Amino acid sequence: MAKQPMLKFVKVDRQMPEKRDATVRKEDFDEIYAEFAAQKAAEQASRCSQCGVPYCQSHCPLHNNIPDWLRLTATGRLEEAYAISQSTNTFPEICGRICPQDRLCEGNCVIEQSGHGTVTIGSVEKYITDTAWENGWVKPASPAQERTESVGIIGAGPGGLAAADMLRRAGVQVTVYDRYDRGGGLLTYGIPGFKLEKDVVMRRIQQLEEGGVRFVYNCSVGADMSFEDIRNQHDAVIIATGVYKSRDLRGPGAGAKGIVKAIDYLTASNRVANFGDTVAEYDSGELNAKGKKVVVIGGGDTAMDCVRTAIRQGAESVKCLYRRDRANMPGSQRETQNAEEEGVQFEWLTAPAGFKGGDVVSAVTVQKMRLGAPDASGRQSPELIEGSDYDEPADLVVKALGFEPEELQTLWGAPELEVTRWGTVKAEFTTGRTALPGVYAVGDIVRGASLVVWAIRDGRDCADAVLADLNAKAAVAAE
Template identity: 80%
Template sequence: MAKQPMLKFVTVERDMPQKRAAEERNKDFHEIYAEYADAKAKEQASRCSQCGVPYCQSHCPLHNNIPDWLRLTAEGRLREAYELSQATNTFPEICGRICPQDRLCEGNCVIEQSGHGTVTIGSVEKYITDTAWENGWVETIAPKKERIESVGIIGAGPGGLAAADVLRRAGVQVTVYDRYDRGGGLLTYGIPGFKLEKDVVLRRVEQLEQGGVEFVMNCDVGSDITFEEIRNKHNAVVIATGVYKSRDLQGPGAGAKGIVRAIDYLTTGNRIGFGDKVAEFDSGALNAEGKQVVVVGGGDTAMDCVRTAIRQGAKSVKCLYRRDRENMPGSQREVQNAEEEGVIFQWLSAPKGFAGDPVTTVKVQQMRLGAPDASGRQSPEEIEGAITDEPADLVIKALGFEPEDLPTLWDQKELEVTRWGTIKAEFTTGRTAMDGVFAVGDIVRGASLVVWAIRDGRDCAAAVLDDLNAAQSVAAE
């Protein structure tokens, strides 16, 4: 009788891949976690209890078949594990690196609830696909049959790329338009290399290019090409622009030099990593070296900023967040990593104003948590008179992102938006009120997770294919 390869959580403890020491990793932009060795990946995968109702799977936006590919990994059947993982997720090695597993799959692991420590799902997911790339199992996209229809996708971020992948595998002619010079969107320019090294993203872009997807880069829709031109050129259009408009700081002095947007700061840091020449970095405007840095915000973008500033050689890095640690939206794992690397968190703190131009001081208002708001979270309230001065040479605004006014920018007044400015689109399909126009990802949801953008892109591509097939059937009658 074959030996049972699973259910070893009782005897085998949870063990994450080795994390590089903080004093070593805070000086470079390489990923901080090592790769599992084959034996360790099998061991950790074998801890899965193979639940009858796998909550890890149901709480994954992509509904990845996690228990089955964990079992295949434990049995040493890695190629099958990769193929099963890839069947539901366009970019499993990216999700394995940057998904907040503590809030999704791992946070809902049954053995975690029983006190045994969750299965390290994300690390195994990353290992499976990295191994697939190393062994040449990731094949070039080769449609069985080419189709004459074409689809234009605006935005080369995770939602747009996921849609491009599904459509191209079905033989559709796909063109992706993007304002940047490299594909990947926020995967390339928003997320720092210590969380997601850029070759991991760009090899996926290259896979799509080799599979026949056309990329039109440095293309700003509304100025370099009109939306109407794109619409006339293709059978369908998918809008996957993401949300790039930064929320602003309020208070006296908020417009001073030295107060910058997180997106500008992170994009510059990633460009420097590529070896690009960036004047704002050379001048020091978007470089934290030797500076007293204050980051305002409590999400994952704020964590990216504080950890980038440490690596650039900041004199000090502090993060202000208006709620407490338990109520912050960012990953607790990221907070721990940042603290290990030397970041100081000031909870229940918010900027009240700024002194100096360039900025020299942040006026910090102490807060307390009051009654719950409409979402159920306790609302922060100011403590009267509790204001302190925090020295700062560089203040980074990481307060989240809002959609740009696309109907105005693209001269498309009939493109319906919600009261938040996001595009109004049908749930699951991404269909808008405009014929043949779809929308996916953050431009529909508001600022959200990469994994949700991938889900939206895949679902939308399926809906586009349904429409193309329906039109083809009508034409054949």
Template identity: 80%
Template sequence: MATQKMLKFVTVGKEMPTKREAANRATDFHEIYREFASEKAAEQASRCSQCGVPYCQSHCPLHNNIPDWLRLTAEGRLQEAYEISQATNTFPEICGRICPQDRLCEGNCVIEQSGHGTVTIGAVEKYITDTAWEQGWVQPIKPHAERSESVGIIGAGPGGLAAADMLRRQGVQVTVYDRYDRAGGLLTYGIPGFKLEKPVVMQRIEQLEKAGVQFVMNCNVGVDISFDAIRGQHDAVLIATGVYKVRAIEAPGAGLSGIVKALDYLTASNRKSFGDDVAEFDNGTLDAKGKRVVVIGGGDTAMDCVRTAIRQGAVSVKCLYRRDKANMPGSMREVQNAEEEGVDFVWLSAPRGFTGNGAVDGVLVQKMRLGAPDASGRQSPEVIEGADYAEPAELVVQALGFEPEDLPTLWGVPDLGVTRWGTVKADFRSHATNLPGVYAAGDIVRGASLVVWAIRDGREAAEAILGYLAQPNAVAAE
């Protein structure tokens, strides 16, 4: 009986939730996709082929049981679908919104490979969990029994929050330390509202607070409290700081005002959405209104910046990327959304320098071509001599990626093992570092990556920490 509701990909075409019109959505920071209606979500879920080897599941970092919750959705058993989804993913409503499904589950869907168009997995995942919140199916976190052991988590981003959730469910006492005034990390301050509206994040943080997770905000480890003090207060510590050091451009004129870092720019915009006073936005430094904007970079952060600039009322927005569209690391779905909203992509282009008298007024652009492949197999960009030109700009946003901060120096912990890239060395299964009782997870270990990988790492680290706490000789670090 159940299978009659499935395998409809032959007769039912792929259909995403409708997007708001580009001209309309480019004027605000609300999410761009409308909600699935119940019937439409069930219809799209019914396209799943229920294949014997679900590549969607194996290509999901969390190995979500996607075929099962698609079948339950098609059958109208939404609460059960939510329970299956929640079993492997701490924040399915967030992943449903911001995961690059085109590179993960949907990109590896069997019916997509056969030419029928992928199942809209992300949109259904979002629908299931949004419905669960509306219907009250998302239960408070209530441990069966309280435990005396405590864990300190440094970083309130997706990895730290996922670990806090799992540890608290087991009754462990959890304290999360974070340098910002709100928890969530990049979910709160790095990702724009048009991809992830902030109440979606805040409701999860509220759930953790009600469960007894202690948040110590505005806390800069190494300044406000030492790493050793945190180790001394807890039986185990998880480092989940993420990577925040920006890769800066080194070129003539790079110190001119008006050349800003992507994270500073996005954080200012997100703070305004909370109603905060942001001096650098209010005085125009981090506001694109009325300016010609150039964003340098080709990843998802660059896409966030160009689309934010459009919404702030920029005169024009151009994105410089040194490779072509096919070699761009960002999501193609995001590139399409940006193009619809009026962003001009200038492929095979890179900055050679900047012009201006105190304040930037232009970018010196050098044209590139793709040469021989580099070590990763991607073609390396080469400069085309004599093809330089000047691109006018009053605001330049650097979105070239992030690197780890020097934690051993910043925290006064020279013994903490790091790689030659500056990331923390941790066992790839247990996430244990070389320091007893100290674990690390997320971008600070793997480098700048996806939210879904941070969630997986946080969950795995929590399991390893529970095992460590269960050892008879597990005591608070001295």
């Protein structure tokens, strides 16, 4: 009888790839986790119980066929594992690095619920695709037949790139327009290199270019090119701009120098640390934490990126203010632990009331909070504790309070583009279709600030809808 390759979770303990020591890793912007070796990846994959109802798969936005590619990895059939992984996920090596697996696939693993520790799904996913790149299994699009239709995609983030890949593989002519000088969106300029090294993103951009996707960079719609011009040049247009408008802070002194937006801070750091770009605001110290007392306000993944970036830039101290407690923070618990290991101090149940220092910030006036009754979402609402204010010294304050949609109707001169009361583009979730003929929208500009994996899902679903609509038009024209 053949030896059972799976169900080893009783005998084999959960193990993550080796994590670099905090004293070493906080000195650079390299990824903190080492790569699994082949034997270790197979061993950890073999812990999968191959359960009849795979909750890991059902709780993955892409519904990745996780049990199958774990089984194939456990038996050494890595090229087949990659083929299955790639069939549902355009960028598995990126999701393996940055998805909050503790809230998605791994958090719903059956053996985790039984007390044996989840399968390390994300690390195996990363290993499979990194191995595929090393062995030349990752191929650019090579459609069997070219189509005459063209699609313009506004935004080179994960949603736009996922749609571009799917459409190009079907033979459609694809042009991606982006305001930045490189593709990738927040994958490139928002997420730090210690979570996602930039050569991982750049090789995907290169793969898309080799497959025939055309990129137009430094193109701001509404300024360099009108939305109407883009519509006139293509048979369909996909809006995949993401959400870049930062939520702001109010209170006395909120306009002082030294109080900066998270997106500006992270973009400057990524440019300098990962690409060697010259950024004047970084060189001047405006967006550089070196030698400073840093306070980051917020409790999401962007806040975690900011505090860990400040540590690497050589901050004197880094503190994070969040108005709820640790159990109620929206960011990944894994990232919070990494930040604490690197020297970040978390001040739970605190919120800013104002800022001291006049023209240049010198301190944050902090209010202590307690959790009261649940709000509409079911989370306990923070309540102010009267008379608990204190001043937290700060030379640099980073606002990481989340993102909202930009006013596309105004920026693009497109009042006909319908938006919701939140400013997101009004579109069907399953297809991305808007009320404008031939115009679709995907990702955060529809959902609001969300996860990369959801943007990829939206991009792939939208590509399917665009192809169906193009095929329907072609069929009508042929009659």
